[in-house]
Amino acid sequence: MPTPLVECIPNFSEARRPEIVEEIIQVIQSIPQIHILDRHSDLDHNRTVITFIGPPAAVEEAAFQAIACAAQRINMDEHEGAHPRIGATDVVPFVPISDITMQDCVEMARRLGKRVGEELSIPVYLYEEAATRPERQNLENIRRGQYEGLKAEIGINPERQPDYGPSILGTAGATVIGARQPLIAFNVYLNTNDTAIAQKIAKAVRHSSGGLRYVKAMGVLVEGRAQVSMNLTNYRGTPIARVMEMIRREAERYGVGVHHSELVGLIPQEALNDAAVWYLQLDQFSPDQILEQRLMELMRGQPPTSAPLENSFLDALAAATPTPGGGSAAAHTGAVAAALVAMVARLTLGKKKYEAVKERMWAILEQAENLRAALLRNVEEDSQAFEGVMQAFKLPKDTADQEQQRQQAIEKATLEASRVPLITARHCLEVQKLAIELAETGNLNAISDAASAATLARSALTCAAYNVRINLTNLSDNSEAQTLTTQLKEIESQSDQLDSSLKQILGERGGLK
Structure with missing residues (x-):
């Protein structure tokens, strides 16, 4: 790509x-x-x-x-x-x-x-x-x-x-x-040191004073010469040659001329082509007639056919290894849901019809991208947590002290392996909330994408919950397990309510049954 x-x-x-x-x-x-x-x-x-x-x-x-x-x-x-x-x-x-x-x-x-x-x-x-x-x-x-x-x-x-x-x-x-779009910083020096003349010319050419549409200009003194300093914000709408000729004519009114001009930074080739065509009065000109342009096209050749990209995560998930497993898959799916939320937010931004929710869409977009990054971290963290459990089980147990230390390590690692998918579940709940808000207020043309995001987030939450529960069964500390279970049930309860809201929104706003 x-x-x-x-x-x-x-x-x-x-x-x-x-x-x-x-x-x-x-x-x-x-x-x-x-x-x-x-x-x-x-x-x-x-x-x-x-x-x-x-x-x-x-x-x-x-x-x-x-x-x-x-x-x-x-x-x-x-x-x-x-x-x-x-x-x-x-x-x-x-x-x-x-x-x-x-x-x-x-x-x-x-x-x-x-x-x-x-x-x-x-x-x-x-x-x-x-x-x-x-x-x-x-x-x-x-x-x-x-x-x-x-x-x-x-x-x-x-x-x-x-x-x-x-x-x-x-x-x-x-x-x-x-x-912004490409801008041309273009300065024209006059054969005078009278800054007042440059200021009058700048006022005549700049758009804010009634001049050319895409020109910003001011008059200053640079290196002992009066200069008309300009930014051309749309060289297609207001070609550079037109700007130059207007400055020449305005300068004549005050009995001065153009000494030279300069570029600050870079200029698109197309802008220079347009200026050359204008001054040389070239009819039926094509950029293909430029020698260097033709050579570049020949040297570039045909773009290579891109081979399908290897999806390393899916390959690792399909391998005969304990990690990554269901917890990582849940986090990965949650990240996909967050990416869909970001997409719908972007499809809503910039549309006049949704101007009233513009700032909220920016906030949703930022939250979605943060959640996507967090869930991608959860993918790796879940694998690391489970590998910690497996390492704990491999500890020696030849003596009573070793057995005690091993059991404590297993307990600690198992608790961590329960907490990570619980965090994933929380993140997925937040993604689900954002997706449902988009289904309600976002771009109507993307309502099915918002619904897909909500459904994926809910499914990922459910998968994460399975991983929390299976790890909690191995905890001997029932009070800690009960605390995590209570938190998980609250997350699931909120997800159930959101899912009911989604069905209602899809029926009322999207006509989906």
């Missing part, structure tokens, strides 16, 4: 101390499977943009480590630069590149934001596709007042409440994290 690839383009409020920039780069590169594609430092902006790519988990970890490093090395109370900023790591966008969806990137942004808020105590705001409020989709709204303004308002103004982390700024400031 192809490896999913995500691009991350963190912006750091540092460019004048190259040793710190290099330290951040080294931290990013230390994560396996991460490839840095580009770095761009601007001394006037006092800002560095690093572009890297890799599998989702690796990219997420690299972003966190980079934020942590920047927080230690950059003091926002001492920072000065022409570019707006609110934090040492100012903004971290995730961009889907291949075999990954925008929804996946939004989930990455939320996970990273929560971790940064909790572990680094840095306020985090979600933006663009990950925004929790409509007004926060636009980065400029979050950056209003910059670091100094946010520092004065964050604990006072409810509108400045972060999505994650404390409502107070430390020297690392705040970080904006999100998911």
Whole structure:
């Protein structure tokens, strides 16, 4: 199967101390499977943009480590630069590149934001596709007042409440994290040092002032020249050539011209193709006419046919060995149910019809993924617990002391072997609850998937209960066994009630009988 690839383009409020920039780069590169594609430092902006790519988990970890490093090395109370900023790591966008969806990137942004808020105590705001409020989709709204303004308002103004982390700024400031489509950072330098002209041109071209739809722009002074600094958020909707020509014409009004332009970071090939077609007036152009494009297609060849993946857990389950056994199978089935819950939650998110339950769906998704991870751990823990029982039975019993020690070890191991499937049963009950809530409020088109998740969770719970009971029969401590049995019966009672609710929901909402 192809490896999913995500691009991350963190912006750091540092460019004048190259040793710190290099330290951040080294931290990013230390994560396996991460490839840095580009770095761009601007001394006037006092800002560095690093572009890297890799599998989702690796990219997420690299972003966190980079934020942590920047927080230690950059003091926002001492920072000065022409570019707006609110934090040492100012903004971290995730961009889907291949075999990954925008929804996946939004989930990455939320996970990273929560971790940064909790572990680094840095306020985090979600933006663009990950925004929790409509007004926060636009980065400029979050950056209003910059670091100094946010520092004065964050604990006072409810509108400045972060999505994650404390409502107070430390020297690392705040970080904006999100998911977006590919963006082109494009700057045009004028043959003047009059910043006012650049500001007037920026106002004319940017969308918020009535200009071009997918253009964000501001006028600044960089390296002694007036610069129109821009982000092009949709190069298909507003081609780069159109932006350039509008700047030329606006500059003529003030008796100046374009000195040169620059890219910050990377640009999609398609955007350059469109610019070339526009300026050269190429009719009926096809990307296949590009020599390198044709060569890449030939070198790539046909994708290999993928062989069926070996399911190692099922193979181990089918083997003639005591472990993994029924307890592990129960946990594995519970994890499958949790995965279905996550799927239904994702199918509900982003649908206008279900906007009212959006935040609840995010909460369900997070809980489902946590339960899936916990149940997968239970798979291994159940096998380990039973192996502990078998090891206890193998202890020597030649003397009275050895027999006593052996019996105590068996008792302890058996108790653990009872507790692990009981934990699995609890986890499965939580999955069942989430699945039934989705059947009631989630995407109606996926109601059968929610029902399947609930049924699988209930079945896994029942299997786990069998394993609890069989182990409890071997306990000599009746009081401990009674306590665990009471807990198990309560779990099963709740599961029975939920199952009855599911049948009613399926009949009323889904028309299933």
